[in-house]
Amino acid sequence: MSNGFFGKVLWIDLTKEEFTVEILPEEIYRKYLGGYGLASKLIYDHMPKKTDPLSSESILGFFPGLLTGSIAPLTGRCMVAGKSPLTGTWGDASVGGYIGAEIKKCGFDGILIKGMAQNPKYVAIIDNTKEVLDASSLWGKDTSETEDKLKSTHNNVNIISIGPSGENLSLISGIVHDKHRVAARSGLGAVMGSKKLKAIVLKGNDKVNVANSESLLEHTKAYNSGVKNDQSGAMFLYHTLGLSCLNVSAGLSGDTPIKNWGGNGPQDFPVERLNKISAAEINKYKLRDYGCFSCSVQCGAIMKVPEANIEETHIPEYETCAAFGNMLLNDDLISLFKLNDICNRSGLDTISVGGMVAFAIECFENGLINKSDTNGLELNWGNSDAIFKLVENMIKREGFGDILADGPIIATKKIGKNSEKYAMHSLGQPLPMHDPKFFNSMGRTYAFEPTPGRHTASSLDHFITGVLPRNNFIKEFTLPKRYRKPGDDRYEAMKMCAGLHQSLNSLGMCLFTYWFQTYPFLESIKAVTGWDVNIDEIIKIGLRIQNLRQAFTLREGIDLANNTLPGRVVGDPPFEEGPNRGKTVDYKADFLGYCAKMGWNPENAYPLKETLKELELDFVIKDLY
Numbered sequence: 001m002s003n004g005f006f007g008k009v010l011w012i013d014l015t016k017e018e019f020t021v022e023i024l025p026e027e028i029y030r031k032y033l034g035g036y037g038l039a040s041k042l043i044y045d046h047m048p049k050k051t052d053p054l055s056s057e058s059i060l061g062f063f064p065g066l067l068t069g070s071i072a073p074l075t076g077r078c079m080v081a082g083k084s085p086l087t088g089t090w091g092d093a094s095v096g097g098y099i100g101a102e103i104k105k106c107g108f109d110g111i112l113i114k115g116m117a118q119n120p121k122y123v124a125i126i127d128n129t130k131e132v133l134d135a136s137s138l139w140g141k142d143t144s145e146t147e148d149k150l151k152s153t154h155n156n157v158n159i160i161s162i163g164p165s166g167e168n169l170s171l172i173s174g175i176v177h178d179k180h181r182v183a184a185r186s187g188l189g190a191v192m193g194s195k196k197l198k199a200i201v202l203k204g205n206d207k208v209n210v211a212n213s214e215s216l217l218e219h220t221k222a223y224n225s226g227v228k229n230d231q232s233g234a235m236f237l238y239h240t241l242g243l244s245c246l247n248v249s250a251g252l253s254g255d256t257p258i259k260n261w262g263g264n265g266p267q268d269f270p271v272e273r274l275n276k277i278s279a280a281e282i283n284k285y286k287l288r289d290y291g292c293f294s295c296s297v298q299c300g301a302i303m304k305v306p307e308a309n310i311e312e313t314h315i316p317e318y319e320t321c322a323a324f325g326n327m328l329l330n331d332d333l334i335s336l337f338k339l340n341d342i343c344n345r346s347g348l349d350t351i352s353v354g355g356m357v358a359f360a361i362e363c364f365e366n367g368l369i370n371k372s373d374t375n376g377l378e379l380n381w382g383n384s385d386a387i388f389k390l391v392e393n394m395i396k397r398e399g400f401g402d403i404l405a406d407g408p409i410i411a412t413k414k415i416g417k418n419s420e421k422y423a424m425h426s427l428g429q430p431l432p433m434h435d436p437k438f439f440n441s442m443g444r445t446y447a448f449e450p451t452p453g454r455h456t457a458s459s460l461d462h463f464i465t466g467v468l469p470r471n472n473f474i475k476e477f478t479l480p481k482r483y484r485k486p487g488d489d490r491y492e493a494m495k496m497c498a499g500l501h502q503s504l505n506s507l508g509m510c511l512f513t514y515w516f517q518t519y520p521f522l523e524s525i526k527a528v529t530g531w532d533v534n535i536d537e538i539i540k541i542g543l544r545i546q547n548l549r550q551a552f553t554l555r556e557g558i559d560l561a562n563n564t565l566p567g568r569v570v571g572d573p574p575f576e577e578g579p580n581r582g583k584t585v586d587y588k589a590d591f592l593g594y595c596a597k598m599g600w601n602p603e604n605a606y607p608l609k610e611t612l613k614e615l616e617l618d619f620v621i622k623d624l625y
């Protein structure tokens with residue numbers, strides 16, 4: 001066994017109920033690390049282009065990061081990857097908790113699912129046994145019930161499962177671990193549902209070998225003591241309040257989209273309403289802290305909400321609060337807890353659900369639909385009872401909820417009447433809760449990333465965010481100075497961030513590390529793997545991963561280069577009032593500059609042949625040219 005990884009992945013063919021171990025050479029880890037880097041290589045190689053994502057040939061991967069399973073701080077993230085049935089592009093979604101570390105404990109660097117079961121099944125990989133087992137008694141159960149039932153059969157296991165929404169092939173469904181940690185985006189819950197795979201149950205005893213455990217311990221201790229002593233910074237806020245610490249400030253600054261992206265915070269959802277869903281109010285319901293494997297920040301929390309009859313649930317995070325709060329002008333805090341809880345139980349992506357409800361409300365308010373379409377629901381802004389019932393309908397695929405459950409492209413086709421103008425999405429992915437008019441580099445990533453419409457893509461703003469003190473979170477990583485203005489420095493910075501970002505994800509690192517203290521980055525990689533890599537090599541590996549993700553999406557025939565964002569999202573025409581008044585995001589100029597630096601053809605977003613050769617992606621050339 002090598003250091004940091006096991007050198008093998010597990011293939012599970014559900015049609016044949018067969019398990020196959022594939023041995024991988026160290027070279028592949030040097031080139032793609034782990035996480036979605038390694039997943040992109042294996043899925044690109046094994047899944048033919050234009051595969052129906054909900055077919056037997058479709059492949060779904062579960063990949064912990066390269067550092068996951070070690071004690072390196074905040075490296076417990078796991079990526080779920082495959083082809084998105086929602087956008088038709090490369091799809092991925094990150095999940096925290098303990099599932100990534102448990103895959104490593106089972107002795108694998110990733111699990112790949114192919115084929116399709118005839119009847120509901122779950123896979124159990126427990127203490128070196130591997131079985132495909134009957135899940136008919138679990139089918140129809142929500143993710144919390146599923147975990148409880150499986151844990152009553154199998155001791156000390158970690159579980160990842162789908163709820164009714166994944167089973168019903170909702171294209172905005174995700175995959176859930178620890179009852180409320182969700183690999184939410186890209187609609188990958190439907191891929192798992194199409195395979196009739198209810199859950200994966202894992203328990204192992206293997207340990208990740210570490211090249212230099214003394215060095216790793218020293219750096220980890222120093223980082224964690226910084227977390228402990230941070231009494232005023234981002235880590236303290238995230239630990240004590242969770243992500244909802246952003247609710248009020250982002251709601252007023254212009255960061256959070258308001259009223260389906262058509263309003264402005266201070267006027268439409270002012271501070272007295274925002275305060276009702278503030279982190280202080282939310283945390284009154286906190287029972288205890290929760291956090292992912294190897295994380296000393298612990299930004300999650302377990303809550304009890306008697307007013308909603310909820311004995312135990314997870315804290316709603318910023319994106320969820322914004323999607324069900326600001327976007328819908330809903331200040332009913334208890335409804336946020338309830339909506340978060342039922343979406344997690346059903347396995348729905350809360351960002352997409354909030355976006356679809358906002359779309360429905362705007363259609364209703366503008367007379368495109370009426371009560372006869374909505375089963376009698378008065379879909380007005382802020383009507384939390386109607387919102388809750390509509391989401392229940394989405395989960396059950398009843399009435400108008402069924403129309404919304406497959407995302408904006410299918411919904412607008414079914415509704416017609418020029419309803420596209422109220423659908424705020426990128427290639428079918430409902431947009432996240434950060435406004436490019438505020439964080440302007442997100443315009444490019446929302447429109448042109450291989451996984452479009454994602455706030456967790458490689459936006460420059462992740463690195464330079466202006467609302468928090470700028471931390472030099474990786475000391476070897478320095479951006480060119482004039483990155484805020486159009487020009488060479490900005491586009492070079494975008495390229496550097498794109499590279500580093502893909503590597504961080506593929507190492508299993510939590511993206512919140514951007515806002516925390518200086519991270520022992522190269523030191524941790526070296527201590528775990530023994531590799532003496534420098535920052536330029538890490539960026540280059542990330543660029544290789546980014547180009548391969550891009551090639552996957554392009555190979556599917558997706559016209560990324562000509563994608564556009566809705567006018568109100570990018571201020572075209574500009575807003576006349578509010579914190580984002582007068583702003584128009586020139587995301588296409590950013591894209592052109594980024595293409596030039598990346599070595600891509602700006603007309604079709606294809607990596608040039610020289611670029612692919614330089615990154616040792618020669619095997620892609622035959623697919624694109």
Ligand code: SF4
Pocket residue numbers: 074075076096097238290291292295296297298299300510511512
């Ligand atoms: S900061 Fe939060 S999301 Fe990130 S690893 Fe820690 S607990 Fe998980």
